[in-house]
Amino acid sequence: MAKELGEEITKKPLIIAMKGHPGTGKSTLAHALASALKFPLVDKDDIRDSTFPLHQQPQGSHALLNHLSYEAIWRVASTQLHLGISVIIDSPLSHRTHLDRLISLAASAGARLLIVECRPSDEAKWRERLEGREKSWHKPTSWEELQELIKGYGGCTEYDVGDVPKMVVDTTAPNLGLEELVSSVVRFIASS
Incomplete structure (x- = not known):
């Protein structure tokens, strides 16, 4: 059913942007959504993991490597979207500038964006x-x-997403399994 819905809801390309702090369950949910909808998953952690050799170099900068990881996921997503393929982007989406980049990407590809x-x-x-x-x-x-990471964000993770449709999922809700979470997100996508 999710696959058929995936085909129905993507008359034009769709970006499903995951958002949340580490350990909130966003990657687990992103993988389950990608599997159910048969959408490619672009995971920032995959890109970031590949920068490990550069991180070990004396001139390696954590901030620069993190920035490059985001640039890589935007470019991979852009290619897919311009081919007419919907994508799921798994990243913390912790800064408004990241959302602005996705809004611009969606506009350039004629895609819908959901969070x-x-x-x-x-x-x-x-x-x-x-x-x-x-x-x-x-x-x-x-x-x-x-807690130190969140403190370092200085509150920038809580921002207004404007007109971008957004669903907040409680990944620790009692008696709510992954399959039910996926179904609720698919319904959200179909209704947006």
Whole structure:
């Protein structure tokens, strides 16, 4: 059913932009959506992981490598969209400038843009998820590291998305599994 809906809702290309802090479940949901809808998934972490050798160089700059990772996902997404292929972009979307870039990309490709923000209400489950996942050199590995990262954002992650349709998903809601989350997002996409 999701695949048929995926074909129906994409009369013109669609960008589904995931948003949320590390460990909120956005990558899990993004992978499940990509599988259900048969849309390519462009994951910022895949790009960022490939920069590890540069990170080890003395001249390697964390901020520059992060910026280059975003540039790479915008370009990959642009190619797909200009081919008429919808994409799911998995990134924190933590700065308004990232959303502005997606708005511009959508306009240039004649695509629709939707945001799916993962915001868990159960902090204990979120913490357990964050600290239990596979370790990565560029992601917070503890709750304390995550809190420092969020503090470093200085509130910039909470911004007005304007007219861009947005759905907020509680990825820790009781009795709500991944399949139900995917179904609710697909309904949101179909109705937007």
